[in-house]
Amino acid sequence: MTEHPNAVLLLFLAVALAFPLGMIGVAALWARVFQRAKPGALKNSIYECGVAPTGDSWIQFKAHYYLYAILFLIFDVEVVFLLPFSVAFTGLPAGALLAMLVFILLLAEGLVWAWHRGHLEWK
Amino acid sequence: MFDFYFNFPLWIRMPLQGVAVILVLFPLAAACSMAERKICAWIQDRPGPNRTIAPILAWIPGMGVLQRLGLFQLAADGGKFVFKEDPVPGHVNKLYFIAAPILAMIPALTTVALVPFGAYLDSAGRLVPIMLANVDVGLLAVFAVSSLGVYSVILAGWASNSKYPFLGSVRASAQLISYELSMTLSVLPVFLLVNRPGGQGTLSLVDVVAMQSGGWHGFAAQSWHGLWGVFYLPVSAFIFLVALFAETNRQPFDMPESEADLVGGFHTEYGAFKWSLFFVAEYCHMIVGSGVFCLLFLGGWNLLPWLPLAKLAGLLGVANHPLLMGLLGIVIFLGKVAAFIFFFMWVRWTIPRFRYDQVMKIGWQRLLPLAIANLVVYALAIAWLQPRTP
Secondary structure: OOOOHHHHHHHHHHHHHHHHHHHHHHHHHHHHHOOOOOOOHHHHOOOOOOOOOOOOOOOOOOOHHHHHHHHHHHHHHHHHHHHHHHHHHHHOOHHHHHHHHHHHHHHHHHHHHHHHOOOOOOO | OOHHHHOOOHHHHHHHHHHHHHHHHHHHHHHHHHHHHHHHHHHOOOOOOOOOOOHHHOOOOOHHHHHHHOHHHHHHHHHHHHHOOOOOOOOOOHHHHHHHHHHHHHHHHHHHHHOOOOEEEOOOOOEEEOOOOOOOOOHHHHHHHHOOHHHHHHHHHHHHOOHHHHHHHHHHHHHHHHHHHHHHHHHHHHHHHHOOOOOOOOOOHHHHHHHHOOOOOOOOOOHHHHOOHHHHOHHHHHHHHHHHHHHOOOHHHOOOOOHHHHOOHHHOOOOHHHHHHHHHHHHHHHHHHHHHHHHHHOOOOOOEOOEOHHHHHHHHOOOOOHHHHHHHHHHHHHHHHHHHHHHHHHHHOOOOOOOHHHHHHHHHHHHHHHHHHHHHHHHHHHHHHOOOOO
């Protein structure tokens, strides 16, 4: 008896969701029945190495992270296109291989461009 | 023998298998954490945790060995996770704060279903892989599910509403996406070899192991067919290894946690059971990542190069017993995974952590060009060397 593997995966996903939920529920129940939480001003404060927290925690951070995210989006989509290529490699004519090499060249060119512009340097 | 089990409907069997996986993975992850502390202690020339013992068991002879191995320390730590107060600080976004560790566990547990961990010969003499969900897309599904783990990191850092977790999560997500590219590119040559002209189009990890076992679909056996991937794809193996360290946030790439400058990274504000979920998820990722590496480059469940499982089982006389042969395969595979996890820990306690700019430089300016060049070289070489059919 065989079943569709995706159905297996879906049910497994449900188990993977149910398990941590159940465990957190049990831990919460234990805390509610046997040891009530004892919150305090210090326990509730933001952790900053024992120093009183200064200012808002919504701080400015480097915009450079966004550049990496955008670069990743571009390259990842191209890499995803390479996966079907590697599967179809078995019956591929020479022309298709050439086309794929041009595609990889475009990918490399994008990398060279970003490198040249200094977007890959962490400043 | 086990037919009655396979006659159960799917919705009964799958939760049972899920529970079985959890029952195997959680002790494995716990054992890994203990092994980590012990190995770190031995590398630093100190005994490590060796004091804890349950008083009611102390009279049994032989308990001293377990005590010195730190087994009771492990049990005590595990118990503390459940029984300690689980603080939810006042400044966090409660829904996302609780959702983040759950979201960390889901990909960690689900990827296990996609990894084959053994094989046996059925009555027709075919090699059947032992795995929970044999999906067509194989490795792509592993990548797709495991890369969802980045959401839990972002969510945990954002929901904590605190500076260090926030910085840790931003760093971690940038690192994770950077190395994902090199990782995916590094496995493409493996599948170019599996799907080389005349082969069958597949992304399945089982076929990668079949390639390394020597039994190759539709090809006359050649002398190098029994060899493992690491020998004819060394660059791929190296890139995958480095990217694996970065993806699992292990030491040389320990950016998200980096105890020295971010105290605890994205899970600074977490405690008790929610923190342990992050912890277990990290070790699960490590176990699954080691497993995928063993399947891709270290021959999966084959004991030695040119000694595939089927041959070994024939030598030992267990080829006709699916159960024994399956167990043999699982033991060999788990042994390789354990050795690989030891390697993880060895590296962690030997190599100092990179700076963040170095991490980004290695990822984008070293590994990515290397992976692209590697792919082009192997695509051309395999196309050039393909068996020419008249």
